[in-house]
Amino acid sequence: MSKTVETLTSYLSFRLGDELFAANVSKVLEILEIPMITKVPRSPAFMRGVVNLRGNVLPVIDTRTKFGLSMIDDTVNSCILVLNISLDGKDIIMGAIVDSVQEVLEIDQASIQALPSVGAKYNTEFIQGMLKLNDRFIMILDVDLVFTAEEVSLLENLSEERITTV
Amino acid sequence: MNDELIETFLAEAHELIVDLEKALLQLESDPANSEAISATFRAMHTLKGSAAMFGFQSVSEITHDIESIYQDIRDGRRNLDQQVLTITFQTLDHLRVALQQQIHTDPEFVSHHAALLSAIKGLLTSQNDLSAQDIPKALNGVCTYYINFEPHKNILKNGTNPLYLVDDLLVLGHGVCHPYIYELPDLASIEPDACYMGFELLLATDKSVPEIQSVFLFVEEQCKVEIIKLGESDKLRDISQTELPWNNRQDLLPVGVDAIQAFIKRTGVKQKLQKAVGTQSRGQKANNVRVSADQLDDLMNLVSELVTTQARLALFSNEHNSSELGSISENIEKITRRLRDNAFTMSLVPLDTIVVRFQRLINDLSKDLHKPIEFKAEGMDTKIDKSIIEKLTDPLLHIIRNSVDHGIERTETRITSGKSAKGTVLLKSYYSGANVLIEIHDDGGGIDLERVRQKAINKGLIDPQTSLTEQELIDLIFLPGFSTAAKVTDVSGRGVGMDVVRRNISDIRGEVLVRTKRNEGTVFTIKLPLTLSILDGILVKVGGTHFVLPLTSVAKCYEVETSQMESTYNQWITLEGKRTPFIYLRREFGVADQAPHLSQIINVPYNGTYVGLAVDRIEGEYQAVLKPLGYYYQQQQEFSGATILGNGTVALVLDANKLINKLTIEK
Numbered sequence: 001m002s003k004t005v006e007t008l009t010s011y012l013s014f015r016l017g018d019e020l021f022a023a024n025v026s027k028v029l030e031i032l033e034i035p036m037i038t039k040v041p042r043s044p045a046f047m048r049g050v051v052n053l054r055g056n057v058l059p060v061i062d063t064r065t066k067f068g069l070s071m072i073d074d075t076v077n078s079c080i081l082v083l084n085i086s087l088d089g090k091d092i093i094m095g096a097i098v099d100s101v102q103e104v105l106e107i108d109q110a111s112i113q114a115l116p117s118v119g120a121k122y123n124t125e126f127i128q129g130m131l132k133l134n135d136r137f138i139m140i141l142d143v144d145l146v147f148t149a150e151e152v153s154l155l156e157n158l159s160e161e162r163i164t165t166v
Numbered sequence: 167m168n169d170e171l172i173e174t175f176l177a178e179a180h181e182l183i184v185d186l187e188k189a190l191l192q193l194e195s196d197p198a199n200s201e202a203i204s205a206t207f208r209a210m211h212t213l214k215g216s217a218a219m220f221g222f223q224s225v226s227e228i229t230h231d232i233e234s235i236y237q238d239i240r241d242g243r244r245n246l247d248q249q250v251l252t253i254t255f256q257t258l259d260h261l262r263v264a265l266q267q268q269i270h271t272d273p274e275f276v277s278h279h280a281a282l283l284s285a286i287k288g289l290l291t292s293q294n295d296l297s298a299q300d301i302p303k304a305l306n307g308v309c310t311y312y313i314n315f316e317p318h319k320n321i322l323k324n325g326t327n328p329l330y331l332v333d334d335l336l337v338l339g340h341g342v343c344h345p346y347i348y349e350l351p352d353l354a355s356i357e358p359d360a361c362y363m364g365f366e367l368l369l370a371t372d373k374s375v376p377e378i379q380s381v382f383l384f385v386e387e388q389c390k391v392e393i394i395k396l397g398e399s400d401k402l403r404d405i406s407q408t409e410l411p412w413n414n415r416q417d418l419l420p421v422g423v424d425a426i427q428a429f430i431k432r433t434g435v436k437q438k439l440q441k442a443v444g445t446q447s448r449g450q451k452a453n454n455v456r457v458s459a460d461q462l463d464d465l466m467n468l469v470s471e472l473v474t475t476q477a478r479l480a481l482f483s484n485e486h487n488s489s490e491l492g493s494i495s496e497n498i499e500k501i502t503r504r505l506r507d508n509a510f511t512m513s514l515v516p517l518d519t520i521v522v523r524f525q526r527l528i529n530d531l532s533k534d535l536h537k538p539i540e541f542k543a544e545g546m547d548t549k550i551d552k553s554i555i556e557k558l559t560d561p562l563l564h565i566i567r568n569s570v571d572h573g574i575e576r577t578e579t580r581i582t583s584g585k586s587a588k589g590t591v592l593l594k595s596y597y598s599g600a601n602v603l604i605e606i607h608d609d610g611g612g613i614d615l616e617r618v619r620q621k622a623i624n625k626g627l628i629d630p631q632t633s634l635t636e637q638e639l640i641d642l643i644f645l646p647g648f649s650t651a652a653k654v655t656d657v658s659g660r661g662v663g664m665d666v667v668r669r670n671i672s673d674i675r676g677e678v679l680v681r682t683k684r685n686e687g688t689v690f691t692i693k694l695p696l697t698l699s700i701l702d703g704i705l706v707k708v709g710g711t712h713f714v715l716p717l718t719s720v721a722k723c724y725e726v727e728t729s730q731m732e733s734t735y736n737q738w739i740t741l742e743g744k745r746t747p748f749i750y751l752r753r754e755f756g757v758a759d760q761a762p763h764l765s766q767i768i769n770v771p772y773n774g775t776y777v778g779l780a781v782d783r784i785e786g787e788y789q790a791v792l793k794p795l796g797y798y799y800q801q802q803q804e805f806s807g808a809t810i811l812g813n814g815t816v817a818l819v820l821d822a823n824k825l826i827n828k829l830t831i832e833k
Contacts, residue, residue, distance in 0.1 A: 057816055
């Protein structure tokens with residue numbers, strides 16, 4: 001079944017700060033408004049807490065914090081992507097808070113470019129590739145990896161200049 | 167090959183092996199039990215057939231010959247001796263291994279397989295011809311009789327008790343007795359010392375009619391006795407006693423031999439019909455449907471969701487004053503509760519599924535340690551959540567092992583202290599409220615508390631000066647690294663001991679209690695919740711967040727002024743004149759908002775003492791449907807899960823012990 005999933009060519013794009021990212025739609029189960037979140041005490045800073053997803057407990061990650069961006073207050077555009085990620089063959093359902101959801105893109109696999117390994121500002125391990133669209137670059141995330149890695153800083157080199165622009 | 171089919175085969179095979187083990191254990195104590203012999207034969211036969219179909223060659227090979235042996239035994243061509251039984255037990259263990267698919271190339275397995283196979287073949291060829299008279303005459307000559315025994319009114323005046331006569335009849339074989347009243351005068355004319363009763367009996371016995379009559383030898387003059395033969399075999403085995411004609415009668419009169427005869431004939435026909443319908447309908451199993459555990463878990467999850475949604479509906483309907491909405495909500499509540507109870511009972515399994523293993527363990531230990539032991543089990547139809555049963559087996563095995571090894575004394579010691587040579591281990595289970603209690607009794611020497619004390623001192627676990635109560639001494643055996651066996655045996659006393667048992671049990675939210683008396687024995691009591699998915703607790707609030715604290719870890723609650731806690735520099739507070747360490751949860755959980763003027767301290771039992779947990783407010787009792795927190799919070803062991811409140815928000819379920827543990831280690 002996982003084979004058919006990987007060949008899907010639709011991607012959901014979303015925004016974190018000024019950057020655009022995309023995830024394969026096969027990984028995205030739904031998009032939620034941010035409900036009341038119960039914070040779990042003594043947990044890592046990037047864990048925002050848990051919410052009630054129709055009777056089940058959904059853990060929610062603050063994607064900005066997880067990626068090493070500065071934390072901001074939620075806006076009306078902020079929402080939770082409910083993702084189905086796999087870890088060692090097991091499915092985990094989790095939520096990721098993003099600044100806003102953009103659109104669903106049909107992407108021809110051939111137009112996805114590899115990330116240049118030298119001089120990239122992103123940690124290439126977590127990026128499947130990038131795509132140029134209307135003069136902007138969209139980073140295609142490997143959601144399975146990026147949300148299960150113990151500590152992730154998506155940014156390779158957190159320079160002072162970078163932080164101020166976000 | 168289809169994986170799903172193989173899985174079904176494996177599940178069935180394991181069930182067959184359990185049945186087989188049961189039958190064999192029966193045969194061990196009663197080798198002539200014809201039912202157990204045919205059960206063994208049937209199980210071997212089925213295993214052989216399906217194993218061959220699924221390519222488990224080694225299984226079908228080995229069951230083939232065993233099957234022939236049991237066929238001979240069943241047909242009376244050979245006796246079931248100890249040798250056959252031993253080899254069958256070995257085969258059983260071997261079959262368990264053989265059902266693992268990967269094992270077949272393992273050299274050790276192959277050689278063991280060959281050895282066992284030749285041993286079985288040896289049994290087959292050494293088969294001694296049995297002459298007809300050697301066949302156990304288990305059922306030979308048994309006839310069923312109808313006996314009507316009607317004493318005269320004045321029988322009591324001679325000091326004869328008719329009930330003794332009935333007892334005398336029943337020991338001749340086995341049977342049922344139904345008393346009736348043949349004449350009952352008005353209350354005014356009743357004679358208190360007259361007998362107005364008679365007895366109808368159905369008796370299956372190998373004794374002849376004159377032998378039965380001899381029971382009435384001394385009362386021949388004072389009673390009327392009618393003995394009628396109903397048939398040449400034991401009819402009582404075939405009929406269900408609750409269906410006997412006298413059970414449906416409203417009056418107290420005898421039913422008579424004709425009615426009984428008609429009834430037996432009817433059941434005979436019914437049975438033949440059942441046999442004709444097919445072999446699949448074996449007893450009660452006929453009505454069962456096999457459901458995978460995953461599906462059951464799904465059902466449970468859905469029901470839990472329904473329970474939470476229903477709680478929201480109830481809340482909503484309370485807020486909106488509509489009588490129609492109220493009645494709908496109430497109806498849904500009723501249905502939900504029934505559905506919940508129904509679904510929960512489905513995931514319960516009776517304890518007897520694991521008892522066979524204990525029986526086996528005790529038999530083996532009894533042989534190894536040369537201690538004759540009788541194992542009794544009571545209340546094994548008690549049902550517990552299947553996930554609890556899985557985690558219960560090891561602790562129970564450990565306790566039973568301990569009881570046999572340390573508890574039951576050697577035979578000589580038992581005789582000198584005036585006990586029967588045979589020790590007894592009793593496994594007993596029953597419900598108590600929302601809990602299941604499992605007790606393991608042994609009639610051994612009891613725990614030597616003085617030795618426990620010495621040992622604890624030697625190991626540096628306690629100070630020689632401290633005086634401990636009996637209960638505190640007993641509790642020492644649960645300390646890590648404590649083991650009282652003077653010499654390390656193969657069976658127990660390897661240092662992993664009772665502390666592991668207690669931890670495993672508390673993992674499934676249970677408790678272990680011990681009572682012991684010198685020379686009389688020890689009782690281990692395990693107290694378990696009926697299910698793991700619902701938890702009784704109290705709902706508390708710390709800052710803006712709700713938490714559920716399990717009732718099992720709530721001893722007492724106190725109201726204190728918050729300033730009192732904030733001003734202490736050490737974490738101690740005086741409650742009811744007692745200095746108690748406390749944990750200020752607001753501080754530990756990093757809550758920033760304004761603290762209330764008054765706080766609540768909940769005393770939680772911890773390692774034999776109490777620790778206070780300070781919360782802002784206690785909202786009340788709460789029944790929580792437990793949800794796992796999952797992968798992202800696996801480091802947060804202090805929260806055993808979460809639950810969804812009526813208003814749709816999530817509350818976290820606290821594991822008080824782990825929380826205190828974690829906080830004290832961090833400091």
